[in-house]
Amino acid sequence: MDLRLSARHAAFRDHVLAVLDSNRDKAPTSEHRGLKHPRRLAWQRLLIENGIAARTVPEAYGGFGAPPDILEARIIAEAFASTGLPRPLANQGISMLVPTLLELGTEEQKQTLVRPTLHGEMVWCQGYSEPGSGSDLASLATRAHIDGDDYVINGQKIWTSTAREADMIFCLVRTEADAPKHKGISYLLFSMATPGIEIRPLVDMTGAANFNEVFFTDVRVPRRQIMGAPGEGWAVANATLKHERGMLGDPSATKARFMRLVALMRRETVDGMALMHNPLLRDRLLALQARVFAMQANGLRVTTRQLRNEPAGMPELVVKLQGCELNHEIARLAIDALGELGLLYGDHPQLRDAGEWQQMYMYDLGLIIGGGTAQIQKNIISERGLGLPREPRASGG
Template sequence: MDLRYGAEHEQFRVVVRDFLARCWTKGGDAAEFRQKAVAAGYLYRGIPKRFGGSEQPSEILKARIITEEFARARAPMEVKGNGVQMLVPTLLECGEEWQKEQFVPKTLTGEYRWAQGFSEPGAGSDLASLRTRAELRSGQWVINGQKVWTSYAKQCRYMFALVRTEPAAPKHEGISYLLIDLDQPGIDIRPMKQINGGIDFNEVFFTDATTPEHWIVGRRGEGWKISKSLLKHERNMLGGIDRSDAMFESLLKLAQRSTIEGECAIKVPWVRDRLAALKAELEVQRYSSMIQLSRELNGEGGGVLQMMNKLVQSNFAAAVAELSNAIIGDESLISPIGNEKPGNERWVNQYMNSLAAAIAGGTSNIQRNIIAERGLGLPREGEKA
C-alpha cells in the first residue's frame, strides 16, 4: 500500500500552507480568517455558496490535507458545536429551502447557536420512548414536556428537538423534528451541576411553548428517520482519529514531565507498557481510517468499520484518562473548577469526560448492538439466527 500523497496533492498542500502563512497569525481574528478561508475554498467545502459555504467538489484527499495543514498552523477550522456539525448537514439533507436560507448562514458564522433536544427522563438509550408532545393549534406547535442533559442550552438561542406529534401512532412513527426559539415564555432552562462543579448540561422544561407550524424539518411523523441522519453526523463527529491523536500526544507530554517516586514517569516500566499498548491501539485506529478513506475514494461505504469508530474512540479515551490519573496520582483528587490556571488536575475533567463519551451520541452498548445487527447481520436479542 502506498500511503504517500501524489504530486498534485502535495502541490495543493503547498498552496494551503502559503495561504495560512499569509492570512493567519496566532491570536488573530478567527471570524475574519474564516471568511478568507471560505473565499479561498478551504472551509465549509460541502456547503453551497448561497448558504455561506465555499461549494467545492467532494475531494476527500484535499479535505484531509486542509485539516492537516490547519492543525499544523493551529488555525481556526469551522465553528464547532451542534449547529454546524449536526444541524447544518441535516438541514442540507432534509430541510426546506427557506430553512436553509434562514438558519444555515448564521449558524456557520456562530451567530446562531443550537441546543440538541433529544434525551428525556426515561428516554435516553430508548430515545423513541420520548414523551414531550407538540400539538398543532392555529398555525403553531404548542409544546409541553421536558428535555435533559441538554449541552450548553443556557448559551444557545435555538434548539432542534424531537417531540411526539402523533400520540396514537407506533412510537417510532409518531415523532417529529422541530426547530424552536428558546427565547420565549414557557421555556425554563435549569443548569445541572456536575460532579466536577461544572454546569455544561441543563434541563429544559416546556410549558405551552410555541414554534411556527412550518418550523418542522421533514413531514409530521418523520422525525425518527431524520434523527438517524443527524445521529450519523454526531457519531462521525465524535469518532475521528484526530481526537485520538491529540489525546495520546497530551498523555505522552504528561508522562514526559511527570515523576513517579522520583523517576520520570515515561521511564517507569508499567507506564511504558501501557503507553505502548495505547500506541498500538492508536495505530489500529489510524490504519482503519486509511481503509475507510480508500473505500470512500473508490465510492464504497465505510461498512462495519465506520460503525465501530465511535465505540473504539470512546474506549480509547477511557484508557487514556485512566492512565493519566494513575500518572498524576493524588493530584487526580483536585478539581480543576475555579482554578485560574489548572495544572495536572485538568486530567480529572479528561477522565470524567471519557465516561460521558461512552454515553453521548449513543451509548457504547447501543453501538455494539448497531455493529452486531446492522454491520454483522446478527439476530436481535430473542430472535433466532
C-alpha cells in the same frame, strides 16, 4: 496501497498549513471566552473564506462551495491536529443540523438558517433525549398539538448541551399521539427565546454544567417551522445522528492527545526520574500507542472506502466505540502518571497542563455514554456487522 497524496492534495495540504501558519496570531485562545467572542467569530470567518471550514457548503448558503472530497476533509483534520490551532466550529448546529438542512430543509430554511449557523452567529442546541427516552429515543413523550397556525409544545428534554447559549433548538416532538412510535414524531426548529421555555443547568461529574434540562410549557411554534413532513421526524433525526457518529472518534485528534501524553511523561519527574523511565507506565503507554496506530490505520481504511463509495462496514461501525474508549484510556494513563497531582482540580501552581487530563478523564466518560452508549454500539456491531439477531422491540417497530 499507496499512502502518498496526489499532487493536487499535497498542494491543498500546503495551502491549509500555510493559511494556518500565517494567521497563527489571530487564533482565539482560552482567554477569549464565550461562544460568540468576536475573536472566535473572526477566526471562523477566516477559515471559511480560505476553504478550511464549511468547505463543501454551497456559497449561496454561506459556505466555501467546494465539491465534497473526503481526502480534503481528512487533510484539514490532520492540519489542526498537527498545528494544535483551534479547529473550526464543530457544534451540533454546524456538524449535525446544517448537513440535515442541506439534505431535507426547504429553500427558505436553507437561506435563513445555514449562513448564520456556519459563521457561529446562530447557536443551536439539540432537543432529542428525554428523561424516559435515552437509548430508546423513539419512545419520546414531549408532545405538540396543533392550534391554528401553531404547534403547542409541552414536555421536557435532557442532555441539552449549550441550551443557555443557544439561539435556536432543533427538537423532536410527538405530533401524532396514536401513530406507532416511530411514525408520530416531527422535527421542529424554533427560537430558544420563545415564551414557555425554561432551562435548568445540569451539573455533571466535572463540576460544570455541560448539559441542561429544558422544559416546555405551552410553547407556540409556527407550523411552517418543521423540517420534513409531519410525522416524519424520525427519518430526519436519523439523518442528523448519522452526522453525529462521524463527529466522535476522529483518529487524528486521538493521536494529538497521545502525543501530549508522551510529552507529559517525558517532562514530568518523580524521584528525579522521568515518568517515561518508569517501566510499568511506559509499557501501558506503548500498549496505547499500538491502539492509536490501529485506529489511525482503521481511519485510512474508512476514508478509502468512502472515496470508493463502498457501503459502511465493520471498519466504520467500530469507530465510535473504540475511539471514545481509547481517548478515555489515554486520559486515564495521564491521571495515573500524574499520581496525586492528578487529583488537583482548579487553580494551583502545581496543576499540570491546566488540568486538561482531569477534565478529559471525566468528560470523556460522558462521551462513551452519549451519542449511543457503548452497549448500544455493541448491539449495532453485533446486529449490522455480524448478523446476530436484533434486540426485541417492545412496540410499534
